[in-house]
Amino acid sequence: MKSIKKITIALFAILPLVLSSLTANLQVKAEEEYTIGLAISTTNNPFFVDLQEGVEEAAKEMGATVKIVDAQDDATTQLNGLDDLITQGVDILLINPVDSDAIVPAIKNANEAKIPVITIDRNAAEGEVVSLVASNNLDGGKMAAEFIIEKIGKGAKVIQLEGVLGASATNERGEGFEEGAKDQLELIASQSANFNRSEGLTVMENLLQAHPDVQAVFAQNDEMALGAIEAIKAAGLEEEILVIGFDGNDDGLEAVKEGELAATIAQQPKEMGHLAVEAAINHLKGEKVEESIASPLELVIKDTLEEK
Incomplete structure (x- = not known):
């Protein structure tokens, strides 16, 4: 009996630690529960490479995962890639369209699947979009x-x-x-x-x-x-x-x-990527997101660079 009492006391002693550990794991999962689908127009252009890096960096900071499809500047390839992301059931789509008109069927498919869409750098001609993150x-x-x-x-x-x-x-x-x-x-x-x-x-x-x-x-x-x-x-x-x-x-x-x-x-493509992820997470949390989010522009000449 004494040994049973000791085991019982020991279990009660460690129970708070176990519960604490489980709670911590649930919190981590809650922070990492969002899966963002990123459809990039091409990675052959350094601008969009930086944009993708900005998305990946921000997602990592905010505890989200990113699934990426690269269209290689082909509208049909982009539509096929987005079909895959929709089928996989991502929580939200960030789309950098190859073509603003050709992307419309994918936007509408996402709308039907109840997957919110944010466009980056380029807008879509039709379809329901939460926000456009772009320079003016x-x-x-x-x-x-x-x-x-x-x-x-x-x-x-x-x-x-x-x-x-x-x-x-x-x-x-x-x-x-x-x-x-x-x-x-x-x-x-x-x-x-x-x-x-x-x-x-x-x-x-x-x-x-x-x-x-x-x-x-x-x-x-x-x-x-x-x-x-x-x-x-x-x-x-x-x-x-x-x-x-x-x-x-x-x-x-x-x-x-x-x-x-x-x-x-x-432009600042990495900042654009950060702004898009921030908007995505805020929307998924039920917070209000502006329909248009401006990323800053600057005229850069030689003198500008020499001053920095």
């Missing part, structure tokens, strides 16, 4: 036009390299630039190079043949700007043509520092 692309486009006017003057002949046709970032940056350029700059050509460096090179080579008198180039991202610079250098026109990009990725900032790229409208 309209303002960024205007900033680019204003910079060219300031550096070259009114009436300057300008070429625009557009991003992926149909993407909201392409539409908005173009709209902002053209609004800023109206009656101030002469837009002599505007052509898509799909946010891609090698296409930026090829498209710029062809445009230089048709428009050798161009004075400035606005590329809707740094990758296209860097490709355009290679074409301009090959033509021996680097002293004649000013190039401005958009994004502020590492290569773009280095080109600004070296004086090859006149300026870039710098």
